Amino acid sequence: MPASEQVDVVVIGAGISGLAAAHWLSRKGIDVRVLEKESEPGGTMKTVREEGYLVELGPNSALETTPLISQLVSETGLQQDFLYANPAGRNRYIVKHGKLHALPLSPLSFLTTPLFSASAKLRLLREPFIERATHEESIAEFVRRRLGEEFLTYAIDPFVAGIYAARPDMLSVRSAFPKLFALEERYGGLLRGMVMGRRERKTRFERSKDRAKTFSFRNGMQSFPKRIADGLGRNVLLSARVTGIRDSGRNEVSEESDGARFLVEYLHADRSAELRARTVILATPARIAASLLKALSSPLARTLESVTYSPVASVFLGYNREDVGHALTGFGFLVPSVEQRRILGCLWSSSLFPGRAPEGRVGMTVFIGGGRQPELAALHNDKLVDLAASELKNIVQIRGKPVYWKCTSWPQAIPQYELGYDEKMQAVTDFEGESPGIFLCSNYRGGISVGDCIMSAAAVAQRAEEYLRRFQDR
Template sequence: MNERRERVDVVIVGGGISGLCAAYWLAQQGFGVKVLERDAEVGGTMKSVHEQGFLSETGPNSALETTPLFRELVDECGISDEFLYANPVGKNRYILRDGRMHALPLDPAAFLMTKLFSARGKFRLLKEPFVGRGTGEESIAEFVSRRVGQEFLDYAIDPFVAGVFAGRPESLSVQASFPKLYALEKKYGGLVRGMIRGRRERKQRAEKAKDRAESFSFAGGMQVLPRAIATKLGHAVLTNARVEAIRRTDPSSFSVTYTHGDVPGTIDCRSVVISAPAYGAADLLQPLSGEAASVLRSITYSPVTSMVLGFKKEEVGHPLDGFGVLIPTKERRDILGCLWSSSLFPYRAPEGMVALTAFVGGARQPELTQLPENKLCDLVLNELKKIMQVSGKLVYLRVTTWKQAIPQYELGYLRKIEALDRFEESRPGLFLCGNYRGGISVGDCVKSASEVSQRAARHLRTHASPARG
């Protein structure tokens, strides 16, 4: 069987949002690119499934518009007509306490009135400006309890960490997981002072804070974005392509071997961007650097099962007037939280129906993701009946389990990133990109891909003129 052989400037391994964005911006600068994606379609975990009138997201349900790069991508890829901001009701976010849902307060007046925090907890929060700086590396739990108290940790930060990282605040590094939060203390001496001054600085950079940025998606689901980028890239994207090896052929060149179906292929290039998950990147890097591969394998991922459930609207007792509900560890429940998908965006459920997305497992209860689907369904339905007064029969179900869903930025994580930085410096032309570096959100991935594309472009300009595939 004849081997396919071609030459480009850059090979991007992985067709998730990070790899596609990096490829797109490099192509925009005139470089020849090739994206090799192992799966049958692009998007990575960002998959949107349409069936029975429901739209199920197997990965991110939405993104926060924290960077103008999103609008640039949407406009340039011609998907402005599909772009949707979340229903304003999504500003309401609920936390479960003592079996009852409480809206997270959004302003000082609501904070004073809420029953989510006790009077003692509120008073402790008001003392934050007078707390001194910490020393050494701290977990999120240590940092938050020191600055604003245990109650705020238990009923605000703990459920938030479960919702974002599917992680535990006792295990995650505050400096690695929430660098902007950590920087408020480091730079300004406190969170309140830092938030006030930080908003002024973000305005100058045309960026939005995550707590002020608007959630968005697309009429056809989040996968609309990676598919549109792939369409713009055209034949530069190859799916069902499994990368077998990456070799440095000389100080300024690489060869990437892969199989596309049963057909082997080799691409000669001057730069490689690996945008696979850390565990996948480790296998590819083993022949080049056992040390870097070991660092990548040491990055742990939490398992998550997402369940999209459909019910008749009148058979759900709660009005579902918000983004959803998050569950603190102290509540001892069997779900991490539940998004009210059809309250946020249209086209998520048929007329007269609602779509809910429940999350199970994470670092909190990883064993639950291993349950048989029928037992898992019973467990989730039992929780939804208690929390949201769901009384009706399930009319739709889609279950997705990611055994390695979200990288955990644990204590000591920054030392791992420093080791990967040193590896990149020692291997000019080879770049690592993905949600294990620079943040796990869709916005973080897009910004990280932009930065990697700029570094790769600088490298390419120092070598021979761009190749053409």
């Protein structure tokens, strides 16, 4: 790549958001370049193979919540490697008084589960008659008001820890769980909304997250972004750290600029280089976007800097199958904060997908830290392994020591959609309206799941394409 080159679109960041956006733009014949500061693509999607184990350092799987996922898999030729999780993965567990209890999957199992008391179950009968709130609520306030304290304690609290690694009193229900919030807004209640919403989804052929299938790939989650990057070929530049974005302010096509309004400066192989572009897509974590946009909009930079992330340590443990008393037939378990344990939960990795552990072994992934105990995520690897192993010992009846382990710490793991978050994202939208040609796309905007990121990437790619078309039609 020459020191200075002109393209239609520069995408900064080669995580799933940036790569998906670049993929769809490229298929439209748009000249796109992706700049990634790391030596390999994928962002937090990182997979390693060691000693017969396949270990996910980031996301272990994803939900097939949008047809765009299967479209992207098909367009990149990954169909043969695509895997749905073991059907037993529908079985998920909650720790209560130190014991595992299955989350109920049917009305009958709900009536008989010991997770909730009889009074808590009867409390649900009041839910359709509870009025809407008049102010922005945290997810804790919302659930406590509509469903009661026990459902918050033994269902929503661990659920929030499993998704956001957060405390439910910190997150905005409107921002972090917009579909849950919409049930109350549209239908007046959750139970009525779930029934009516299911009927409406059937007519639109949509799939809700509770019915979406869990998937991964034969060689792990990182094979997804890697395959997208492979398809883009030399248009993805790795180990390229962007140092600045300059806006020339030129809105008219001229012989000199050919409409290249933005100058993207970066370092690659210890050399400075630049790309001139009509459009820039920032697909980076909020703090990186803030540093790059400071010269263009210091107010937006401050807003993005205020987006907080929860720290998480991921500890993969391998055991001899004979040393684990529990059958591990399921997805794993989550831990309510009231249990006062030092882990957020555990995935039974080798039960979900084939090829995750050698014959005669099992693999489990334990998550530590988050908004509950952020200091634990910074522990040394040896202490993380000891902590994880000691917490698992009684829960899944482990008799021996782990025969393999691997730790990964993510100091800035998951963006926190806190109270007031909608106002922050409105500032992003306002900036895009005032700065034609710049788009922001990452998991701090529009949802944190893989499916959310892919949908956001598709929307941004379409907006960028429309902007370029309008520009060319002048």
